[in-house]
Amino acid sequence: MVTSEWGAIYRELGARPVINATGSVTLLGGSTPVQEVKDAMDAADSAFIPLIELQEAAGKVVAEAVGVPAAYFTSGAGSALTLVTAAMMAGDDDDKIEQLPDTTGMKDEILIQKRQRYWYDRCLQLAGAKLIEFGSDDGTTEQDLIDAIGPQTVAVHYYAHEQDPADPHILSLEKTIEIAHEKGVYVTVDAAGQIFPLENFGKYVRMGADFQCIAAKYMGAPHSTGMALGTEEMIHKISLQSFTGYETRRIRGIGRPQKMDRQEIVGVVAAVKRWFSINHEDRLEDAERMSREIAAPLKGVPGVTVEMNQNTIGHQPFGVFVSVDPSVTGKTNQDIVDGLREHEPSIWTRIPDGADRITLHVFGLDEGQTEIVGNAIKDLVTG
Numbered sequence: 001m002v003t004s005e006w007g008a009i010y011r012e013l014g015a016r017p018v019i020n021a022t023g024s025v026t027l028l029g030g031s032t033p034v035q036e037v038k039d040a041m042d043a044a045d046s047a048f049i050p051l052i053e054l055q056e057a058a059g060k061v062v063a064e065a066v067g068v069p070a071a072y073f074t075s076g077a078g079s080a081l082t083l084v085t086a087a088m089m090a091g092d093d094d095d096k097i098e099q100l101p102d103t104t105g106m107k108d109e110i111l112i113q114k115r116q117r118y119w120y121d122r123c124l125q126l127a128g129a130k131l132i133e134f135g136s137d138d139g140t141t142e143q144d145l146i147d148a149i150g151p152q153t154v155a156v157h158y159y160a161h162e163q164d165p166a167d168p169h170i171l172s173l174e175k176t177i178e179i180a181h182e183k184g185v186y187v188t189v190d191a192a193g194q195i196f197p198l199e200n201f202g203k204y205v206r207m208g209a210d211f212q213c214i215a216a217k218y219m220g221a222p223h224s225t226g227m228a229l230g231t232e233e234m235i236h237k238i239s240l241q242s243f244t245g246y247e248t249r250r251i252r253g254i255g256r257p258q259k260m261d262r263q264e265i266v267g268v269v270a271a272v273k274r275w276f277s278i279n280h281e282d283r284l285e286d287a288e289r290m291s292r293e294i295a296a297p298l299k300g301v302p303g304v305t306v307e308m309n310q311n312t313i314g315h316q317p318f319g320v321f322v323s324v325d326p327s328v329t330g331k332t333n334q335d336i337v338d339g340l341r342e343h344e345p346s347i348w349t350r351i352p353d354g355a356d357r358i359t360l361h362v363f364g365l366d367e368g369q370t371e372i373v374g375n376a377i378k379d380l381v382t383g
């Protein structure tokens, strides 16, 4: 609902709160911690704790809940990606840990399929590693990977996004793991949003990858939190890069600016426990119902095509695709996106890169806001 308190904390500052119909996006604040997470974070205030010990104890609990050998908490999935590259390049060598991002004398090349380049792969370079593409725009073969692995190769990176249709032209993760491990090279996976179905949560490590990340922004934890899941060896090496080592071990790794609160760490633990205990059928039903509520006012409006997004994989189930026909409505999809932004209150939606329709998600919507969004679109089209 939009009450007088809605967004008041922002309006007091002179900033404009928005209705988020885009979903879990960092530019709008990513996520809202759920009550269980807030309660855990509040409880963390009652005492201080050596963070190295907290990381280890909390990591064990989460690794067990997820079903992977080991886990570590990071300031976002992006930080997990950066820390793992540092961990793979420097290993257990404190001199090398302090030398990064200068990679002289270390294996520093991370291979990525040309067809799998994506927005966050920049996080793999921050500790000094170089990204080397293999395969072509048309696809990747086993031989491409075999040929690409050289003396400087430290890892092969793979981007998992199972909510999208599978790309038949890429080299599969199974083959990637088989070839990379045969050559003594690590495999890392960006699985930031792969938290549902539950068997997908941690699946890539169970398949044999040395590391995968999870973005805890997608599961009701603070937006600024994430996780590394992996082998015990890899998670130990990541822990050596952590901001905790900066003070406790007096080793100055690249992880220091990627600090976490003790409240955030227990918050992620609470979010994982909740995720593995809630009724996901109810969660999906709510998302589907809210998506229908957005679509309802648009049914039968001339020149408007409304389609339900049927996806339930990953972090953002259901949602609605909306497209307007300019020859009927006199408006383009971009006009609608712009018009919604000018709406009072402002409503944020987007046309994803390369898409030709507006994508709406209910992830960031409260009950009652769905109708506001649907009606605002209808008013823009018919007004």
Ligand SMILES: *Cc1c(COP(=O)(O)O)cnc(C)c1O
Pocket: 026, 075, 076, 077, 078, 079, 120, 190, 191, 192, 193, 214, 215, 216, 217, 223, 224, 225, 226
């Ligand atoms: C959100 C996201 C990231 C970055 O995660 P943060 O927790 O925001 O640092 C990385 N990869 C993918 C696929 C993501 O969706």
